[in-house]
Amino acid sequence: METFEPVIVAFCCHYCAYTAADMAGTMRLDYPANVKIVRVPCSGKVDPIHMMKALELGADGVLVAGCLEGDCHFKTGNVKAARRVTYVQTQLEEIGVEPQRLAMVTMSAGMGTRFAAIANEFTEQIRKLGPNPVAAARKAQAAPAPVAQVN
Amino acid sequence: MITAERKPLAEIIDYIDNCRRILLVGCNECVTVCAAGGRKEVAMLASAMQMDFMKRGKTVDIREMTLERQCEPEYVEELAPFIDQADAVVSMACGCGVQEVVRRFRGKRVYPAVNTSFMGAAERPGVWAERCHGCGNCLLGLTGGICPIARCSKRLMNGPCGGSSKGKCEVSTEIDCVWQLIWDRLKELGIEDRYEEIILAKDWRTERGGGPRKIVREDLAQ
Ligand code: SF4
Ligand code: SF4
Numbered sequence: 001m002e003t004f005e006p007v008i009v010a011f012c013c014h015y016c017a018y019t020a021a022d023m024a025g026t027m028r029l030d031y032p033a034n035v036k037i038v039r040v041p042c043s044g045k046v047d048p049i050h051m052m053k054a055l056e057l058g059a060d061g062v063l064v065a066g067c068l069e070g071d072c073h074f075k076t077g078n079v080k081a082a083r084r085v086t087y088v089q090t091q092l093e094e095i096g097v098e099p100q101r102l103a104m105v106t107m108s109a110g111m112g113t114r115f116a117a118i119a120n121e122f123t124e125q126i127r128k129l130g131p132n133p134v135a136a137a138r139k140a141q142a143a144p145a146p147v148a149q150v151n
Numbered sequence: 152m153i154t155a156e157r158k159p160l161a162e163i164i165d166y167i168d169n170c171r172r173i174l175l176v177g178c179n180e181c182v183t184v185c186a187a188g189g190r191k192e193v194a195m196l197a198s199a200m201q202m203d204f205m206k207r208g209k210t211v212d213i214r215e216m217t218l219e220r221q222c223e224p225e226y227v228e229e230l231a232p233f234i235d236q237a238d239a240v241v242s243m244a245c246g247c248g249v250q251e252v253v254r255r256f257r258g259k260r261v262y263p264a265v266n267t268s269f270m271g272a273a274e275r276p277g278v279w280a281e282r283c284h285g286c287g288n289c290l291l292g293l294t295g296g297i298c299p300i301a302r303c304s305k306r307l308m309n310g311p312c313g314g315s316s317k318g319k320c321e322v323s324t325e326i327d328c329v330w331q332l333i334w335d336r337l338k339e340l341g342i343e344d345r346y347e348e349i350i351l352a353k354d355w356r357t358e359r360g361g362g363p364r365k366i367v368r369e370d371l372a373q
Contacts, residue, residue, distance in 0.1 A: 028189045049191060052198040056205075091195065094160040134202045 006060035006126040007135075008035045009120070011050065014044045015073040017065030023112030024119075031119035035063075043067070043104075044077025045074045051088045051102055058135040061126035062102045063118070071108060078106060096131055152181040152272070155188060155265040159315045160199055166262040167239050171210065172239035173200070175264075176230065176252065177217035178244035186280050187265045188243025190217040196264060198241065219245045220249025227255045234259060240356055271300070287357030287364065295336035300353075303328035308350040 001053055009063055014019040020037045023144045040046055043066025054062045066078035089099035101105045103122060167173055175197050183189025197213045204211040214233055218226040230252065234240070239260040242249040245267040269281040284301045290308075291298060300306050301339035304322040310330030314321025318331045324373045337343045354360075 047191070049194045049198065052195060056198045056202050082330075091160075091199055095199055096206065097202060134205045137205045137208050140208065 004127060004131060006017065006123060006131070007058065008032075008061045008063060008119075008123055009038060009054040009059040010035050010063040010065055010124060011038050011043065011046045011150075012041050012065045013067060013078070014039055014041050014074075016067040016071070016111075017043075017105075017115060019106050019109035020065075020111045020115040021119075024116040025112075029112060029116040031116040032123040034123050035119045042072065042074045042077035043081035044074060044079075046081055046084070048084050048088045048091070051085070052059055054093070055097065055101065055132060056094070056134060057122045058132065058138065060101065060129075060132040060135065061122060063122055064102075064104045065079075065118075066104070066106055068106045068108050073097075097133060098111050100129065101126065101132060108124070152184055152270070153247070154185045154271045154281075155245050156268060157183075157187055157192065157196065157243070158263070158264050159167065159197075160203065160327055163196070163241065163262070163264050163308050164200065164203055167200075167241060170238035172212040172214075172218065172228065172236055172238050174233055174240045175200075176221065176240060176242050176244065177215075178221040179219050180222075180246075182244055182248075182265060183217075184208050184273070185278075188245075190342045193217055193243055198242075202289075210231055218244075220250075222251050224255060227251050228360065230256070238329050258262075286353070286355075288354065290350065290353075293345065293363075294333045295340060295342075297329060297333045297343070299333065302332075308353060336370055 004017050010017070013023055018037065021037055043064050051062050051064065064081050066081050067071065069078065070080040085102055085104040089102055092099045092102065105118050177183070177188045177190055177193035179189060186192065193215045197215050200211065200213060214237065216230065216233070217361070218229060220226050221242065234256050237259070237264060240250055240252055240256070241262050241264050243264045246263065249261055249263045270283045270285060271281045272278045274280050281301050283298055287299050290300070299308060299310060303310055304320050304326065305312060307330065311328050315328040315331055318328055320326040320369055321330045334343070334346060337345050
């Protein structure tokens, strides 16, 4: 049986997690190549639709990574992001997709080690959950063209 | 504004489970402001529906459209070029918007995706509260600008009732007794004498007692 390599999308705030990821690299720490980083100006910039779309289009797990509480460059973006993550988790539950596929994490720009540890842990957690059921079904259907369209 | 909340996904899916092509229509007015059925909520619901179908090995085409106002024929007309390509319309507008789509496209199945709730105001971001029942004969001039019909659990014209306690309504400690609010406000304005005047029994014919209502402005009507 081929081993399952999850695809993880990590929305990383420019002021903390993105720099922390960079630092993890400079420190030559290992973290799985499964984690695809999307740099955002603030975790509060990540809209629920971004989290949904990532999962709809095949990610097995999604991380929203913002600053430690009280440290947000824009004051409360990280708090709002955390609430949105909780909201999207309720939506996922409604569709029967495991809410644990989505998580909010916080760190400071200097926490390269924490970033690497989280990347490892989350990848493991998703590996245990198995493939995103939506992506799996999409593959099985030989991927019909995306049909959702915005006016 | 008119407030609404999205229906549980299972209920929406139940309506359209045998459809393959869905026209999902939001509205840019009230339901956008109360975050129930604007462009963003349309995108969220489309994504959730898409995932739900895919998970069950089914496919669905969803066209997302958000109209300026779904309760006006001029805007509803914008759906015409796309209506034939849809097995059903799912509307995220209030009940008025849903019914405008129904009135225009007789042969099409149209389903609601939100529960339309009440006419209210935003108390703070993310919190909406009931303010007016549209009784057709506004009393606010007599009650210090605070509505006893929409905001008193018993719709009392001359309150409070004996259940008012420490400023809260007997129905729940979460609800302010509106007659306390009215009294406080009259005092604040120095017109508490007003409170002594009995408000006469209300003629409910202007509300729903006279059947469905209509406003006709002769100078504008065509
Ligand atoms: S008195 Fe009637 S019209 Fe005025 S706010 Fe109350 S319900 Fe609305
Ligand atoms: S306690 Fe106040 S708001 Fe509640 S029913 Fe009585 S008068 Fe109305």
